Amino acid sequence: MKVLIVSDSHGKGKLLQQIVKRVSVDHVIHCGDFCTDRKELPKVSLTVVRGNCDWERVPEEQIWERGGLRFFVTHGHKHRVKTTPLPIRYRAEELGAKVACFGHSHFPFCEQVGNVLLINPGSISYPRGFNYPTYACLELVEGKISVTYYKTDGQKILERGGTFSI
Template identity: 30%
Template sequence: MKKILIISDTHMPKKGTVFPEPIRDILRNEIDYIFHAGDWTAQSVYEELKTYAPVYGVKGNVDKEDWSKTLPEKVLVDMEDIKIAMVHGHLGKGRSTPERAYRECEGDQADLIIFGHSHIPFHERKGNTILFNPGSPTDKRRQRRFSYGIAMIDQSSIILNHHYFS
């Protein structure tokens, strides 16, 4: 079984210089992987996260520093018989962020599409694919609470949950 922390839109250090305590608690516990769906803003976010677990990440629309040029627009990962696609969600056609993310990954036959950009937690099935936006742990915008996601993957089964905090 793999336990994955899913975050996006950290916008650090502008929206905080350190991760909030709920995220730090998760990082200190047994996390196998970290998925970051873009808008890191600073390389220091990546550097800190990789001290806890292997990190998969994509470039977001505000990632403009030189280091972010090394980030892909899309990541595809096979894990425990689950195919995961991750994009930020700002590219392509579609009226909504979930629609853009879905269209960007439609040909990848992903079981799970992780995306960010809107800062709005989202968890919905479309056909055989689950669309999941963790929200943001540091920049809730118009949301009532900050949020992140946890995925538990075990031999072709996946359990996804949002976690909220103030």
């Protein structure tokens, strides 16, 4: 299973479409602040949540499951993700999720905290505290999760991501 994780596209629908077209995945997770009409989002297997800048009526939190792995998806602005990972970890545990995907900070972050893998793909439009826009791909193979980060042109970012046991 391969999942594309994006966040904070802030109206850059064409860029989002290009990334989705370039990357061959089973599912796409958008962690909010897409800032377009929902009909402009990619027509693929998609889990999307509402960010603090979105006007479309989509859920603020979603659970998505595949391959025996449960994902908690939210934007993160209501979980203080800019200051600490603990509230989002606790919410994921509360929901029985092993992976929590979130955005809001525009900063790529991937760390296993307790039994939860926290993934912030960064922003494909306006990075903060990082030199370039980013997205992430998650692959589940034989009980191991591999997370790889990319620049929006598809170039791998070696200093982010990793392999995790769940």
